[in-house]
Amino acid sequence: MKPKIRTEDHILETAREVFTQYGYDGTSMQMIADRAGINKSLLHYYYRSKEKLFGQIFSRVFSQFIPHLGVIFMSDMPLEEKISTFVDRYIDVFLNNPYIPIFVMQELSKNPQHLAELIREAGIHPELMIENISQMLNRENIRMNDPRQFLVNLIGLCIFPFAARPLIQRMIFDNDREAYDRFLAERKKEVVTFMLNAIQKT
Amino acid sequence: MKPKIRTEDHILETAREVFTQYGYDGTSMQMIADRAGINKSLLHYYYRSKEKLFGQIFSRVFSQFIPHLGVIFMSDMPLEEKISTFVDRYIDVFLNNPYIPIFVMQELSKNPQHLAELIREAGIHPELMIENISQMLNRENIRMNDPRQFLVNLIGLCIFPFAARPLIQRMIFDNDREAYDRFLAERKKEVVTFMLNAIQKT
DNA sequence: GTCTATATGGCGATAGAC
DNA sequence: GTCTATCGCCATATAGAC
Secondary structure (H helix, E strand, O other): OOOOHHHHHHHHHHHHHHHHHHHHHHOHHHOOOHHOOOOHHHHHHHHHOOOHHHHHHHHHHHHHHOHHHOOOOOOOOOOHHHHHHHHHHHHHHHOOHHHHHHHHHHOOOOOOHHHHHHHHHOOOHHHHHHHHHHHHHHHOOOOOOHHHHHHHHHHHHHHHHHHOOHHHHHHHOOOOHHHHHHHHHHHHHHHHHHHHHHHHOO | OOOOOOOOHHHHHHHHHHHHHHHHHHHHHHHHHHHHOOOOOHHHHHHHOOOHHHHHHEEEEHHHHHHHOOHHOOOOOOOHHHHHHHHHHHHHHHHOOOOHHHHHHOOOOOOOHHHHHEEEHHHOOHHHHHHHHHHHHHHOOOOOOOHHHHHHHHHHHHHHHHHHHHHHHHHHOOHHOOOOOHHHHHHHHHHHHHHHHHEEEE
């Protein structure tokens, strides 16, 4: 019945669930302990403090999903392929880890410095991506001339429906989980087509 | 020197600043009192509890900005004009109240129910917008066939650069405030062009 | 209206029994 | 490893002087 998982991992997974739903400040050690079915002290036994526990989760979340993304725009694919590859992988990560976008948006304004460092450590270097996009836009003489607008549009279209899910699902999907899952699954195709049309490469 | 504002309003404005930066849980009554230069007890004198104070701000933020938006898609403008009007006003609101998107994203997953009610009370009825968009997409035989994808793209493109500002400004604008302000100002034109191209109406 | 003082409770964290 | 008990702190909130 009870799958025998090591307590340490069980805590980490439970803490991730609670932290990603309520944010750092909205989460108490008691909440995590209760949900994990263990004692509060045990949390401190494994992870010395709330901040250390949170930090572990935070880093883990990033290192697990970001590394594959940094290289795409540094490769020598044609623009269309870069876009579709990036969107595919990016949205895939969120489909498999839907808590990430909400988590990021929630903590984003409290310590952007720290978040930015984590992202850089995970291998994302936006200035390189910008440089690469800029070259492509020129070479393939595309309508859009600001690579930063391009990048923000691209990422925004991928992240937003995941980050705002609780609200969107409730307001325009009658809070129907499965309907929203189907909606999200369709976004890979949707975003790629949308982006390619927008920059007039069809 | 000291502008003689009624204490009650002074508190409300200060509280808005703190709440919108740190979120509900990240804000303490002490922080608000300190920043407002008054005593903690005075907060309770004017607003009975932290929750009541927060509630006032929350409602106020919405009622002040949303009402103008609900009607746009219900009007009889042609599609292009609806898009550009909506984007213009929407982004204008955020340019004048840049804290709103971050605020919303931060509280969004804690109590989506409450947030959805506030938005409805403020006159936004997504189901009507969806219905209207759906008719337009059919009538003007446009590539995109799912009005919900259309709406999510539209709103995401408007909100995302504001919601993720702390991170984006730091990572791809060298944390240059003014440069990012210029970037945001350009987004009105950018988003409208982008949307119209994407649905192939130029 | 605005302050000081204080009540009450939950928080993160630790000590120590088992 | 896991628990109970408890410390010290800071949170929200209230009472009461001025």
